[in-house]
Amino acid sequence: MKTKTDATLPRVEDIDPTFEPWEPPRPIPIFLLAILIALALAGVGMYLSDLAPWTDSGSPPRMAQGPAATLAKPETPLGPAPSDAPELVHTGRGSVWSCASCHGDHGEGAGITPRLAGLSEAYLVKQLEDFASGTRINESMHYVARELRPEDITELAAYYADMPVPPLASAASDADLERGQMLFEKGDWKLDVPACASCHGANGEGVGAAFPPLAAQQPEYMFSQLAAWKGGHRHNSPQQLMDDIAKRLSYEDLYAVSHYAASLPRQRDDARANPGNENTYD
Ligand code: HEC
Numbered sequence: 001m002k003t004k005t006d007a008t009l010p011r012v013e014d015i016d017p018t019f020e021p022w023e024p025p026r027p028i029p030i031f032l033l034a035i036l037i038a039l040a041l042a043g044v045g046m047y048l049s050d051l052a053p054w055t056d057s058g059s060p061p062r063m064a065q066g067p068a069a070t071l072a073k074p075e076t077p078l079g080p081a082p083s084d085a086p087e088l089v090h091t092g093r094g095s096v097w098s099c100a101s102c103h104g105d106h107g108e109g110a111g112i113t114p115r116l117a118g119l120s121e122a123y124l125v126k127q128l129e130d131f132a133s134g135t136r137i138n139e140s141m142h143y144v145a146r147e148l149r150p151e152d153i154t155e156l157a158a159y160y161a162d163m164p165v166p167p168l169a170s171a172a173s174d175a176d177l178e179r180g181q182m183l184f185e186k187g188d189w190k191l192d193v194p195a196c197a198s199c200h201g202a203n204g205e206g207v208g209a210a211f212p213p214l215a216a217q218q219p220e221y222m223f224s225q226l227a228a229w230k231g232g233h234r235h236n237s238p239q240q241l242m243d244d245i246a247k248r249l250s251y252e253d254l255y256a257v258s259h260y261a262a263s264l265p266r267q268r269d270d271a272r273a274n275p276g277n278e279n280t281y282d
């Protein structure tokens with residue numbers, strides 16, 4: 001109960017009911033917090049859209065809102081997609097984004113995304129397992145591969161190994177192709193670098209399960225892999241073969257030999273003609 005004397009005392013609450021002596025002013029921290037949350041959300045959004053493949057409307061459903069999904073898929077001169085593809089190739093499943101959304105309808109790849117068509121089945125299986133386990137490091141492929149079941153891996157590897165090798169859309173190259181050819185065919189003994197042809201085949205066609213083809217593989221992808229070995233970021237080659245080779249060459253040489261190898265004509269337009277050489281290096 002208020003007495004008359006209480007009511008006549010000058011009290012600060014009567015002047016400003018919101019005044020509290022030691023309270024820090026509130027609007028500013030809440031405002032800052034809002035900005036921080038907005039920045040964090042934008043960061044997550046950008047990270048996810050980096051991971052997300054560019055895609056047509058059908059796939060992949062989870063990332064369809066990302067800004068990357070609005071990029072148009074370039075027209076492919078390769079014709080309609082084959083209709084016998086396993087479901088994961090065009091549709092995907094949960095975090096297994098459709099392979100074709102990044103690797104193309106014909107497994108042709110682009111830029112730093114490799115061609116898969118016509119690679120050997122055992123090599124494809126090994127790479128998918130390595131991505132899943134983290135032995136081979138790549139954020140997008142780890143995200144995709146860790147949800148693959150063993151039977152998915154077998155099915156996808158068989159599908160891509162059987163696919164005809166699509167022609168590589170050749171862009172004019174500023175690389176030193178002569179130096180590239182020299183490295184490819186003869187190596188550089190002064191640098192202790194063997195000829196690429198000695199393992200990857202005289203025409204870069206690939207040998208058996210362990211040595212992937214380089215002919216008509218995406219040049220930027222090959223350069224990115226060689227640079228990753230040189231920088232110590234790819235560690236999954238048997239006996240560190242590629243690590244040592246890439247470390248001994250300069251970036252200029254790696255660029256030259258990537259572009260030279262890419263310019264070699266695709267060797268198998270029918271991938272079933274996989275050479276019977278079971279040269280496994282593991
Ligand atoms: C978000 C884009 C994206 C999706 C979706 C994707 N890939 Fe990849 N894939 C890549 C990139 C980028 C690389 C290169 C990784 C690196 O630099 O090491 C790669 C590499 C690979 C390689 C290694 C090839 C080689 O020559 O060593 C295989 C095999 C592969 N992907 C299979 C698949 C399969 C199968 C699927 C579908 C289940 C798939 N990828 C879905 C982007 C993608």
Ligand code: HEC
Nearest residue numbers: 194195196199210211212222225236237238241242245257
């Ligand atoms: C002693 C054998 C050997 C020699 C010589 C060799 N490579 Fe390799 N290379 C390999 C093996 C084995 C792999 C597969 C690595 C793996 O399984 O992860 C490979 C993989 C690659 C890849 C990755 C292909 C892909 O699809 O991911 C590129 C690019 C490559 N080599 C380029 C070269 C170039 C360029 C040269 C010459 C300068 C060369 N290699 C010489 C054994 C060799």
